[in-house]
Amino acid sequence: MKLAEDLYFFPWTRPTVNNCNAAYIGGAMPTLVDPGHSQLYGHVEMGLAGDGLGAPQLVILTHCHPDHLEAAVQLQRAGARLAMHPAEIAYLDGEGRMLASALGMRFPELTYDVLLEEGELKLGEESLQVIHTPGHSPGHVCLYWPRHKALIAGDLVFAQGVGRVDFPGGSGEQLKASIKRVAALDIELLLPGHGPLIKGAENVKKNFEFIEQVYFGMI
Numbered sequence: 040m041k042l043a044e045d046l047y048f049f050p051w052t053r054p055t056v057n058n059c060n061a062a063y064i065g066g067a068m069p070t071l072v073d074p075g076h077s078q079l080y081g082h083v084e085m086g087l088a089g090d091g092l093g094a095p096q097l098v099i100l101t102h103c104h105p106d107h108l109e110a111a112v113q114l115q116r117a118g119a120r121l122a123m124h125p126a127e128i129a130y131l132d133g134e135g136r137m138l139a140s141a142l143g144m145r146f147p148e149l150t151y152d153v154l155l156e157e158g159e160l161k162l163g164e165e166s167l168q169v170i171h172t173p174g175h176s177p178g179h180v181c182l183y184w185p186r187h188k189a190l191i192a193g194d195l196v197f198a199q200g201v202g203r204v205d206f207p208g209g210s211g212e213q214l215k216a217s218i219k220r221v222a223a224l225d226i227e228l229l230l231p232g233h234g235p236l237i238k239g240a241e242n243v244k245k246n247f248e249f250i251e252q253v254y255f256g257m258i
């Protein structure tokens with residue numbers, strides 16, 4: 040689904056199966072953010088083909104949970120480079136891996152080509168901002184694209200919701216601080232990692248107000 044020039048969104052809409060939304064940034068460095076589960080990646084492939092888009096050259100992971108990361112394995116095999124925050128890579132090598140094995144899951148062995156640090160990220164001619172937003176996981180990041188006033192939010196905030204903080208490495212205090220940071224941005228399009236996107240600065244603002252009122256006392 041095309042949202043703006045070079046900005047696409049592939050929402051996951053089957054409520055009975057958990058998977059994440061994917062976002063795609065076109066242009067000279069085609070980039071996919073959060074490909075989702077391996078066995079469900081077909082929905083992104085269909086979306087890319089439907090919009091006439093090629094395979095991504097770079098895959099950015101907002102965080103390491105399998106419902107965001109898993110399909111990165113096949114994309115890397117197909118030649119894409121992978122990017123994740125250093126704190127998330129360290130987490131995945133330690134606590135995250137223990138969590139996965141406790142849940143009977145095996146995390147794929149991945150190598151990361153780009154360390155996604157806080158600050159400017161150049162994708163071809165485009166300039167985005169990487170914002171380190173811990174809380175849901177230690178090295179979680181959001182991506183802000185000033186050109187479209189778009190925030191790719193991962194599992195930090197959703198429409199009327201926030202990311203879980205009860206996994207190992209999660210922190211309610213960090214999540215609140217991270218939400219406050221991104222709420223200060225000028226956002227017209229908020230693309231969350233799950234659920235519907237939020238369009239329009241007024242709706243985005245109302246959503247942050249709702250989250251602060253309803254969730255901040257609980258987390």
Ligand SMILES: [Zn+2]
Nearest residue numbers: 102104175194
């Ligand atoms: Zn997650």
